Amino acid sequence: MINPPVIRRLPETVVNRIAAGEVVERPASAVKELVENAIDAGARRIEVVIRDGGQTAITVTDDGCGMTPDEIQLALETHATSKLPDDDLMAVSTLGFRGEALPSMAAVARMTITSRPEGADQAWAVSVEGGGPAKAQPAAHPHGTRVDVRDLFYATPARLKFLKAARTEQNHVVETLNRLAMAHPEIAFTLSDGTRDLIKLNAVTPRLGDDASAARLERLAGIMGRPFADNAMTIDAVREGIRLSGHAGVPTLNRGNAAMQFLFVNGRPVRDRLLLGAVRGAYREFLASDRHPLLALFLEVPPTEVDVNVHPAKTEVRFRDAGVVRGLIVSALKHALAEAGHRASTTVAGAALGAFRPSENPGGALPLGRSGGGYGGAYAPAARPSGLSDHYAPLPDLDRAPSAPMTMDPDGGVA
Secondary structure (H helix, E strand, O other): OOOOOOOOOOOHHHHHHHHHHHHOOOHHHHHHHHHHHHHHOOOOEEEEEEEHHHOOEEEEEEOOOOOOHHHHHHHOOOOOOOOOOOOOHHHOOOOOOOOOHHHHHHHHOEEEEEEEOOOOOOEEEEEEEOOOOOEEEEEOOOOEEEEEEEOOOOOOHHHHOOOOOHHHHHHHHHHHHHHHHHOOOOOEEEEEOOOOEEEEEOOOOOOOOOOHHHHHHHHHHHHHOHHHHHOEEEEEEEEOOEEEEEEEEOOOOEEOOOOOEEEEEOOEEEOOHHHHHHHHHHHOOOOOOOOEEOEEEEEEOOHHHEEOOOOOOOOOOEEOOHHHHHHHHHHHHHHHHHHHOOOOOHHHHHHHHHHOOOOOOOOOOOOOOOOOOOOOOOOOOOOOOOOOOOOOOOHHHOOOOOOOOOOEOOOOOEO
16 A cells, blocks of 8 residues: 655755745846845945856845845845835835845855945855855955855756856846846946956936936947937836836837847836837837837836736736836837937938948949848948847847838827
């Protein structure tokens, strides 16, 4: 006779390793959680160093508020956080709130947290390995916090098999940090692989007489490239207490995929079908179905009107009134597009001028350019602009999408 299985309580280390599988999927996930903690701590400078794409080592250093040794040890316990003072999940105003990230990482890696609160005489370091007991000892460190994560997933070898090559994992880290940097131009970000800087973004503050959107656009130029900033429409609209701001490219600046569409809710990078669908709806009159605009849009929603506790990775949200949000995005983008009229991007205009310059063909005839470009003639693409990781196509090499004629409805809007 086979004995029936007995229900038992899992050890805490096993529980944390299971949770780590949801919270920390790859090195980029660990970087995201640590950088979000630094932002929540009020940091104005965040430095990230990775080795082997983050698989061997991740170090995140900030100049935030810091922690006492007791707080460090408590932060390594499951579901311990300072970000829910009223225990109200419908009033979340920070990027983190679950208290899962640090114990999850500590369960599958070797971790040391060194921190010094402002005004403290010295720093303290707490080390933990594979979910074991935490040990605190005095350390030398300036005001702020440094988190060292080594040998990520060493305690769960099966997870290591699913990681990609170091270069691929590095690209994911670059993309993750760039997304967070877009929403926080007031913070300086640095990412290094130990030998060279992969990202170096200085803090951007509004100049005298400028509004916050100018600083944000300057940060976007450093990430998405100057061609985007030169051809971006400013978006700023409010509906029923929800504000939409940011920048969207003119229709002639487009791509064959949606990789350069960045959406944020209360400073949190999200991937939301509702928001992406609203963007497609707004550009439907201006772009072919296989072309995608470039944009970075930021929604500011009252915490009671949005649920961020949908997925462990916190990349999905749920709105109380999704119709209001969709309507705001569609109407704001359509209004900006109508005001821009048939304005062509400087990228397309430069390509057009280059097409009519004499070619080097002996016969002097202008050869046909790439299909879909809209202009005959060969031209050399401009130098690759600075922007996101190098697996993205350079902006100057974009095709011009077929444009649809605009008609005005009786109310003066775009039909």
